[in-house]
Amino acid sequence: MSNNVMSEIRKDYLYHLVMNNERADGRSFDQYREISLETGVIKKADGSARVRLGNTQVLVGVKIQPGEPYSDSPDRGVIITNAELVPLASPNFEPGPPNEHGIELARLVDRGVRESKSIDLDALCITPGQKVWILFIDIHILDDCGNIMDASSLGAIAALMTAKVPAEQYGLGEDWPLPVRDIPVATTVVEFGGVLMSDPDTDEETAADTKLTVITTADGSVCGMQKRGPGPLSMDNIYRIVDISCEKAKEIREKFLDV
Amino acid sequence: MDDKLSFFKDGIRLDGRRPGELRPVKIEAGVLERADGSCYIEMGGNKVIAAVYGPREVHPRHLQKVTRAIVRYRYNMASFSVEERKRPGPDRRSHEVSKVSREALEPVILTHYFPRSVIDVFVEVLQADAGTRTAGINAASVALADAGVPMKSLVSSCAAGKVDGQIILDPMKDEDNFGEGDMPLAMTPDGEVTLLQADGRFTVEEMREAMETARKGCEQIYEIQKKALIDRYSRLEDPKEEGSGV
Numbered sequence A: 001m002s003n004n005v006m007s008e009i010r011k012d013y014l015y016h017l018v019m020n021n022e023r024a025d026g027r028s029f030d031q032y033r034e035i036s037l038e039t040g041v042i043k044k045a046d047g048s049a050r051v052r053l054g055n056t057q058v059l060v061g062v063k064i065q066p067g068e069p070y071s072d073s074p075d076r077g078v079i080i081t082n083a084e085l086v087p088l089a090s091p092n093f094e095p096g097p098p099n100e101h102g103i104e105l106a107r108l109v110d111r112g113v114r115e116s117k118s119i120d121l122d123a124l125c126i127t128p129g130q131k132v133w134i135l136f137i138d139i140h141i142l143d144d145c146g147n148i149m150d151a152s153s154l155g156a157i158a159a160l161m162t163a164k165v166p167a168e169q170y171g172l173g174e175d176w177p178l179p180v181r182d183i184p185v186a187t188t189v190v191e192f193g194g195v196l197m198s199d200p201d202t203d204e205e206t207a208a209d210t211k212l213t214v215i216t217t218a219d220g221s222v223c224g225m226q227k228r229g230p231g232p233l234s235m236d237n238i239y240r241i242v243d244i245s246c247e248k249a250k251e252i253r254e255k256f257l258d259v
Numbered sequence B: 001m002d003d004k005l006s007f008f009k010d011g012i013r014l015d016g017r018r019p020g021e022l023r024p025v026k027i028e029a030g031v032l033e034r035a036d037g038s039c040y041i042e043m044g045g046n047k048v049i050a051a052v053y054g055p056r057e058v059h060p061r062h063l064q065k066v067t068r069a070i071v072r073y074r075y076n077m078a079s080f081s082v083e084e085r086k087r088p089g090p091d092r093r094s095h096e097v098s099k100v101s102r103e104a105l106e107p108v109i110l111t112h113y114f115p116r117s118v119i120d121v122f123v124e125v126l127q128a129d130a131g132t133r134t135a136g137i138n139a140a141s142v143a144l145a146d147a148g149v150p151m152k153s154l155v156s157s158c159a160a161g162k163v164d165g166q167i168i169l170d171p172m173k174d175e176d177n178f179g180e181g182d183m184p185l186a187m188t189p190d191g192e193v194t195l196l197q198a199d200g201r202f203t204v205e206e207m208r209e210a211m212e213t214a215r216k217g218c219e220q221i222y223e224i225q226k227k228a229l230i231d232r233y234s235r236l237e238d239p240k241e242e243g244s245g246v
Helices: A008-019 A100-115 A148-161 A202-207 A235-256 B092-105 B132-146 B173-178 B204-237
Strands: A035-039 A047-053 A056-067 A078-084 A125-127 A131-143 A185-192 A195-198 A210-216 A222-228 B025-029 B037-043 B046-057 B070-077 B117-127 B156-163 B166-169 B181-187 B192-202
Touching (some): A035 A148, A056 A148, A078 A100, A100 A131, A100 A148, A100 A185, A100 A210, A100 A222, A100 B092, A100 B192, A131 A148, A148 A185, A148 A210, A185 A202, A210 A235, B025 B132, B037 B132, B070 B092, B070 B132, B092 B117, B092 B132, B092 B192, B117 B132, B132 B156, B132 B181, B132 B204, B181 B204, B192 B204
Parallel strands (some): A078 A131
Antiparallel strands (some): A047 A056, A056 A131, A125 A131, A185 A195, A185 A210, A210 A222, A222 B192, B025 B037, B037 B046, B156 B166, B156 B181, B181 B192
């Protein structure tokens, strides 16, 4: 995240690498670090996933409980997304209520799930106006080595895709798998030294002023987008990033989320 | 509203606008006495006021940066600004809006002129009608200029949306709530994008069209912002306005 301290000499080094078309860990500019995804890692959760993206580690747990609907959508389920940037994951994280980074992360993951309409909220109604299923998506960052956004988003959708609605526990019939209709995938690109780099690690995130996270759906539409960081982006670079994102998201979806 | 109800009647939107038309915009610079810079804006039904304090000393001190000023941006909605009373104070949404709005202005502020100081931007939404963050950025940008904060340029902001499969400029409340997508954007007059968000569903082509549409809106708003600043300072030169002269 942006509070990292970085020496000028390290930044210069990264800059010179970029000038030679290289990255510190030898990846090409559009290449992701190695991804591994395990689901069902937490038995007490109704759906869970642990994502490793290089050395970045994120754990996402989904809990599903009956509760009251919102008054403006009495017959629809509820999604609540929260991210915990716990202090064990980075020297920059502090205990306490989520700061703006944590809030932004959670809201972006939420936006992907919500705007892609991957969860059929109508199917989560139990008694209209009184009782609906509430979906809690809780993101726990374990090790922040850069790009926790993409890792969290991948973890969230993987946890949802393997989640079961625990109906039996509440005397509401048999457990049933949570129906997931679309697979949103978030991909993040930073601009640094005039080039666009996918999946930034900590140093690249710190050195770069600007990131763009694009969330795409299975049909290649954009369902969420957010420029992050204190720098600008040209329209041309935005278009290029969206194209890169569509392609990368497709690869990730096919490799890890193909059902 | 019924989903099947159309957002257009003979190609005209429900509030009488064409697809690429902004709502009326009114901007006035220098509306507050105590603030170093201020601005009041009306964009459609949005009424937003922005104030700038600083560059000034940073409190708490540990936040200061030795090489540049920090920028703080507080977006706040009045409890009476929306249909159902909003609980006062920051919620998760306003935290996020504050962050992206700050990042929309940081690219143009020459913060390195003022090491160890802070530039505080306070934005109060008095009446909300879809597009409060863009209105807030427009007002904040003018307020910064009014405060004399050195900037590379102004920042102008507006949203594009998608309703009935068509891209529109500056969605109003119903188009935002019941439409298929919303894409707020902020940019400098030379076309650098400083804020970009999107929700809903856009194909890649629609995304490009929406960005172009929003760009045209920003260009119009830029002219209004400039005029507000010129008006403000030509007003100052007119001695008749200052006191009765007796």
